[in-house]
Amino acid sequence: MDSPLDTALLLTFVVVADARSFTGAGRRLHLSQSAVSAQVVRLEEQIGRALLVRNTRRVALTEHGQTLLGYARAMLNLSEEARTRLGAGDAYGGKLRIGASEDFAGGWLPDAMRRFSAARRGLLLDLTVDIGDSLFRRHANGDFDLVIGSRCSSSNAGTTLWREPLAWTFARHEPLPEGDVPLACFPDPCPFREAAVKALALADMPYRIACESPSVMGIRAFARAGIAIAPVPRSVIDDELRELGVSEGLPELPDIEFVMMYDAEKPAAVEFAEAIFQEVDVRMGAGKRGLVAAKNA
Template identity: 85%
Template sequence: MSNPLDTALLHTFVAVADARSFTGAGRKLHLSQSAVSSQVARLEEHVGRALLVRNTRSVALTEHGLTLLGYARAMLNLSDEARTRLGGLGSYDGKLRIGASEDFAGGWLPDVMRRFSAARRGLLLDLTVDIGESLFQRHSDGDFDLVIGSRCFPSTKGVTLWKEPLAWAFSRHEPLPEGDLPLACFPDPCPFREGAVKALALANLPYRIACESPSVTGVRAFARAGIAITPIPRSAIDGELRELGVSEGFPELPDIEFVMMYDAETPAAVELAETILDDVAVRTGAAKRNQRA
């Protein structure tokens, strides 16, 4: 594999990986299914590895395909940024209004926004951090072009980015408090709070709201101190916290669904949504590989 990888082939490969379909990738790229298949075959021949597993219904990535996907996205992002710096991409006008919950805004989203903005000169990005339910309502009201947040209960609205369990978190070093369970929660409306309160009510366990905080940092601080128990996504439990479960008398909690909603009539919102989906695909693929390792 001494020759450089063809970015056109990489672009087609990424489109197939995202769509999990040659037909879907063809629609996105305005190519026939046979042309997409031919380009992927050329890329596989070039790297000397099978990248995709095909069946009658869908397409899946092989281990080598998952590895290449991350590199392919990085190479294409760099190519876009280079063309922008050299004036190869058109300028953008206007503002993109983005709403995100803190778990996104305090994590990987700013880096995605930086890369997205670098390739679109003149486009202003405005970010507002709020609670998921509030963001979804404000998007419906027309306040945002794109929002990402979480919810506990099923809905047909929005695109699911991923799901994970909601968990009870408490200090790793302090004894459990006695009496009514003290909870550290986000203010209403909050899917974490709603899921926790509903689970406790169904289990007939008395509780009290010991503290409210609009940030993950705040509720985790109370939990670390042994003051209150907090319902948060399992991935947010750090080394100072432990997860409480059925063995400690706590009811099971629902899964959290991380969701994106965007204005399909706003081209920049559609492009950012596709960028976010690409990034999530890489991250969830890497997480699954780490779990298997």
């Protein structure tokens, strides 16, 4: 390995490592799968080591690949910093105002923002965490360029990333509380709280708000302790929680949808929206996220 490493090949390698997929990397880089594979092979030839283990479904890093990944990120960051200092990064100047519910902000969104920002050093990313309904209203008022959050009611505004059931959850090994149904909820306005209260009211079941917390961690902590029952997306149920339902006397809850809205007139918002679509496709499988053809308001 006598010649300098090609930064274009390093970028392809980093994107493949993040996406764990040649197809997903190709979407992000606007290259065919074969072109991405060829660039990785060229880098492996330069290094003289295998960097990736390929199979029919996923891509994994070898030990040498893990080592190179850290160096590759540092080299790409230095390259972009130099371009920005010398004025070559002005095309990505400005700010992208992002609003997200905690479902996203506490999950994979920060990594997606980091990767997006790394290739656009002149662009500043601002993130605000709030309840979905509030985010959608504020986006309509012009406070954000892009928002992603959850809602229980259908609407033509925005694009649905995926849908999943809202579920009653409680401590896995604690007995159910007697009397009025104790709820652990976010403060109003909250679509989960609204759906839970509506379902209980229609079932003529008395309830009380036993715990309020502005964070998902707080809500789940109350449920894990056996203090209250929490209405949350089914995907957040872990080994310390169990799902409750009709067999425990609770009414059915509606599905929730995770939605994105963005300013189609702002190029950075459109690019980041595409990055979010690709991230969801990689994590959930292309075609499985229930994408609907809805225009962004």
